[in-house]
Amino acid sequence: MSIKQVAKEAGVSIATVSRYLNSPEHVREKTRLKVQEAIDKTGFSRNALARNFRRGKTSLVMVVLSAVGDPFFSGVMRGIWRVARREGYSILISETQFNTTGFNEYADMVFSKQADGIILLASISPFMRDGGAGSSALERRADGTVPPVVIGCETVTPELSHFPSVRVDNIGAAREAAGHLIDLGHKRIAFISGAHDSLLTSDRERGYRAAMEDAGLPVAEGWVQEGQLSIDGARRATRELLALESRPSAIFCATDEMALGAMHEIRAHGLEIPGDISIIGFDDMRYAATASPPLTTIAQPAEEIGEHTMERLCRAMRGDDIGAEPEVVPHRLVLRSSTAPPRE
Amino acid sequence: MSIKQVAKEAGVSIATVSRYLNSPEHVREKTRLKVQEAIDKTGFSRNALARNFRRGKTSLVMVVLSAVGDPFFSGVMRGIWRVARREGYSILISETQFNTTGFNEYADMVFSKQADGIILLASISPFMRDGGAGSSALERRADGTVPPVVIGCETVTPELSHFPSVRVDNIGAAREAAGHLIDLGHKRIAFISGAHDSLLTSDRERGYRAAMEDAGLPVAEGWVQEGQLSIDGARRATRELLALESRPSAIFCATDEMALGAMHEIRAHGLEIPGDISIIGFDDMRYAATASPPLTTIAQPAEEIGEHTMERLCRAMRGDDIGAEPEVVPHRLVLRSSTAPPRE
DNA sequence: TTGTAAGCGTTATCAC
């Protein structure tokens, strides 16, 4: 079932079979028929491993994300796909499952030629911690060039600032989210962040703090809680907030996922949203609109982020210099029913 | 940056470098040091393409799913990962994006040796429709053996019944879900299915119809609506149901995703859940519990499905005969607050 | 313990 057997079967050389496979227009009609027949007969399937090896490329792009199952990625992937199809790339996805080694393993795939490029959607903080093979894979390269990597959504650390990225202005958007609550008249506004080392949410936290400062409002002790980017984490964080002496009248959650957790916990305490407490999220994942009440949030143009990220990667894989500037795409405040003026 | 340059740098043969890489214990301490030094100096990274090609295996397992962003996959992947780590496999994920070619492309990767095995979580109906390369990849094999494929979650078509699968008893579980509504006293119970060709939800529909029949209840015209497996599809389906003369007092949704859409639509009509209409879902994805009211549903043991699926695949890749019997894992009815006795 | 050398299945570069 190798090209060789097909050649024998068809009574031609292996070169001809290869040509038939790669550029049939360079093969005479009559020969083409013979070869196709031989292929059908032998049930041949070209060994992609050998092919990729020989060609030195795979036409595969690896998308690294923290976990499939995050609804936000649906849109981003759709955008990536649209471009990938157009440009002739296949997409392979890998999960870090929130751990360090996860990423390193996949970063190496570009280096070891198993993929032509990488799109990083996962949180990138993990692999800054050690100096393992993977992190260095992103730093150095034998010939000093930068490997084809584009970072999507995430905020970029200084260490990785030589990689291009596509994302919203997290600080500005967070500022706008907090600003919306302030505009409604809230003064006691809490923030639920991700983990303490999450870059993404630390930018959003910065925006929150900036908005508070602009408005001359204090950020009281305990008003910033870690929600671990999870529903349960957000519930715990909310529990803390509700127990506070100066209980906030509004909570800004760094992700919609956590906002859903917060809402659940608030209801469990017999409080009303937005009557007793207003909630605003971030991402506009599809479950934000079906929440009860529907969640006010900051929408990221997920599909657009996916498209632009992939487009930029394609240029990098083609060998173009795409620079390292982050591309900022527009966010949008989506007003729904989970925010309202405070009661008093 | 090939093994050859490292060999030259270290003053040894390429065989020694290769040995160092694969079984360092067979290399003298002193030589080991020399080689390691040369590797560091050259910044060498072994070309996995060449390696896999030569070895004829990749230690890679491909997980095919319809689309990233489905919260239900989180748990399944966690289970798959646990086993993969233990058995020394890496996981690569691919999306069909709900189209046929998507699957074919990836199915071929096993055939073409880029992955050692496949786990199919995606709906498998698409690739039954044509006789393309991919579908045949799952059917025939040069030497007549069955390629290492295990199907997770999904119901298996007769055409694919020679492949092993791991899943819940969809019919039985659906019967229980509908039965729960019947036990509560509901008589007008509707069902929101996926697409008409979705195997998964057609089994659930069968369970629903069986339960109704058992109870001697009719399934009136219009009580079974297609929800396209999406929130919006479910909203449309619900709109149809609410407009019905004999408006149902309870709706069984074939997935939690659709249940959230249905709930949203019901609330938009100013109706109460479960006061006016009871809702029950299927899957117990993580947003089911945070819905308002929390969603009564059928829980699938996602993590367990992932584990068992991967375990079985590992045995298949090892060459063991794993048979083709579907393995049925237990489901569980999770009572929350979206179901209650009918008003009257 | 190390080196030599024969492949693995393709693609690509030549002649013809």
Add this chain to the structure above:
DNA sequence: GTGATAACGCTTACAA
């Protein structure tokens, strides 16, 4: 248009 044939980078007998 087609056919030899030399790579590609690595693993693995087999020899030394």
